[in-house]
Amino acid sequence: MEASLALDDDGSRITQARHLVAAFLGKAREHGGLPVAAATVEIAQLIVSELVTNARKYAPGPALLHLRIRGPMLRVELWDSNPVIPSPHAPDPERIGRHGLEIVTALAHAVTTESTALGKRITADLALNPAPA
Numbered sequence: 001m002e003a004s005l006a007l008d009d010d011g012s013r014i015t016q017a018r019h020l021v022a023a024f025l026g027k028a029r030e031h032g033g034l035p036v037a038a039a040t041v042e043i044a045q046l047i048v049s050e051l052v053t054n055a056r057k058y059a060p061g062p063a064l065l066h067l068r069i070r071g072p073m074l075r076v077e078l079w080d081s082n083p084v085i086p087s088p089h090a091p092d093p094e095r096i097g098r099h100g101l102e103i104v105t106a107l108a109h110a111v112t113t114e115s116t117a118l119g120k121r122i123t124a125d126l127a128l129n130p131a132p133a
Contacts, residue, residue: 001028007052007063017052017065018045024067025074028128034069035129043107047076047124050100055080059119073109073125080117 003024021044029036048065055063061081068075086112088101105111108124 003067005065017048037129039110051078054100076124078119
């Protein structure tokens, strides 16, 4: 299963991206018979919100959000036109803002970034149905 959303400079795309994640994971659960935890939907929406917000804030051009089920994992990919590979800042409870990549890294099973011909791609993987802690 896969789904994509092209993102332009319109800030409403963040809401659309969050709705896409919920609908996509709902379809995976209902029609695909996949075990998708309710918490996974919320975590995936937060991850997408952070990635899309960062793309809108730091990338000058269009972006593309792509969702894909890979075995027991959801893969969230965001391509944007900014070639600068972000790095998380050291934790600082007094810092205002710039916590997006920290949040994504803390919530996802794995996060990778790579340069592409037209910018970069950030990939976050998370379990559809994580084991209880």
